Amino acid sequence: xxxxxxxxxxxxxxxxxxxxxxxxxxxxxxxxxxxxxxxxxxxxxxxxxxxxxxxxxxxxxxxxxxxxxxxxxxxxxxxxxxxxxxxxxxxxxxxxxxxxxxxxxxxxxxxxxxxxxxxxxxxxxxxxxxxxxxxxxxxxxxxxxxxxxxxxxxxxxxxxxxxxxxxxxxxxxxxxxxxxxxxxxxxxxxxxxxxxxxxxxxxxxxxxxxxxxxxxxxxxxxxxxxxxxxxxxxxxxxxxxxxxxxxxxxxxxxxxxxxxxxxxxxxxxxxxxxxxxxxxxxxxxxxxxxxxxxxxxxxxxxx
Numbered sequence: 001x002x003x004x005x006x007x008x009x010x011x012x013x014x015x016x017x018x019x020x021x022x023x024x025x026x027x028x029x030x031x032x033x034x035x036x037x038x039x040x041x042x043x044x045x046x047x048x049x050x051x052x053x054x055x056x057x058x059x060x061x062x063x064x065x066x067x068x069x070x071x072x073x074x075x076x077x078x079x080x081x082x083x084x085x086x087x088x089x090x091x092x093x094x095x096x097x098x099x100x101x102x103x104x105x106x107x108x109x110x111x112x113x114x115x116x117x118x119x120x121x122x123x124x125x126x127x128x129x130x131x132x133x134x135x136x137x138x139x140x141x142x143x144x145x146x147x148x149x150x151x152x153x154x155x156x157x158x159x160x161x162x163x164x165x166x167x168x169x170x171x172x173x174x175x176x177x178x179x180x181x182x183x184x185x186x187x188x189x190x191x192x193x194x195x196x197x198x199x200x201x202x203x204x205x206x207x208x209x210x211x212x213x214x215x216x217x218x219x220x221x222x223x224x225x226x227x228x229x230x231x232x233x234x235x236x237x238x239x240x241x242x243x244x245x246x247x248x249x250x251x252x253x254x255x256x257x258x259x260x261x262x263x264x265x266x267x268x269x270x271x272x273x274x275x276x277x278x279x280x281x282x283x284x285x286x287x288x289x290x291x292x293x294x295x296x297x298x299x300x301x302x303x
Contacts, residue, residue, distance in 0.1 A: 141169055149244070
């Protein structure tokens with residue numbers, strides 16, 4: 001009897017996974033976004049293994065050169081290869097986006113689950129969420145970066161200190177939408193029959209949240225994750241563009257924009273290339289998020 005039940009459960013989950021994939025595959029924008037995002041990931045991860053050029057190497061004799069076989073995207077004002085810097089900047093920007101998203105999503109899920117499941121702290125946590133939503137985030141990011149960038153750089157090094165600062169600042173100021181989304185899902189789940197049945201047999205709260213609540217809020221959390229990556233990349237690029245991000249010898253897409261803005265009229269491609277990279281990445285991630293949202297919504301998937 002147990003084997004039969006296990007087989008039925010496995011078949012049901014497999015069927016649901018196939019339904020989700022079919023619905024996602026039918027979303028043309030999501031498939032195009034996944035293809036573009038995959039190409040960008042391959043370029044920034046595997047590209048340095050094929051293009052053996054140091055992105056920080058300064059060659060004054062080769063500065064301000066146009067595209068050539070030696071430098072397919074040209075060089076900047078210090079003779080650094082733009083293709084190598086674009087790939088290195090992509091690795092940093094995408095890493096910042098993913099890590100900041102994980103931090104904000106973890107914090108948002110924690111706050112959302114606690115607010116939705118424990119009525120005693122619901123009001124306090126939601127007012128705290130409303131407070132963070134009302135704060136002007138960009139000025140807070142700028143002030144925090146100016147205050148703590150130098151102390152962290154002295155303590156951990158310029159690259160590691162700036163990376164941790166930017167990741168924590170973005171993560172701690174972008175968890176609110178995930179918290180409100182998860183709270184709404186938890187409030188709905190609390191009224192479902194299987195939750196009431198688990199409560200009637202004396203299931204502990206920690207086990208209830210771990211085995212019944214969290215798995216059922218996974219779908220909206222995944223959709224929020226994709227949008228969080230795009231938001232984190234834009235925020236990091238904005239900080240770097242304003243000169244408050246990573247140091248000059250540590251390329252990111254936002255830093256490339258900042259370095260090229262003084263010569264935008266003479267060498268516009270230096271601004272266009274990182275701008276296109278940021279736009280394509282954010283656009284593809286958003287389309288993938290739209291596809292996941294439609295695929296994981298049973299009301300749409302059943303049509």
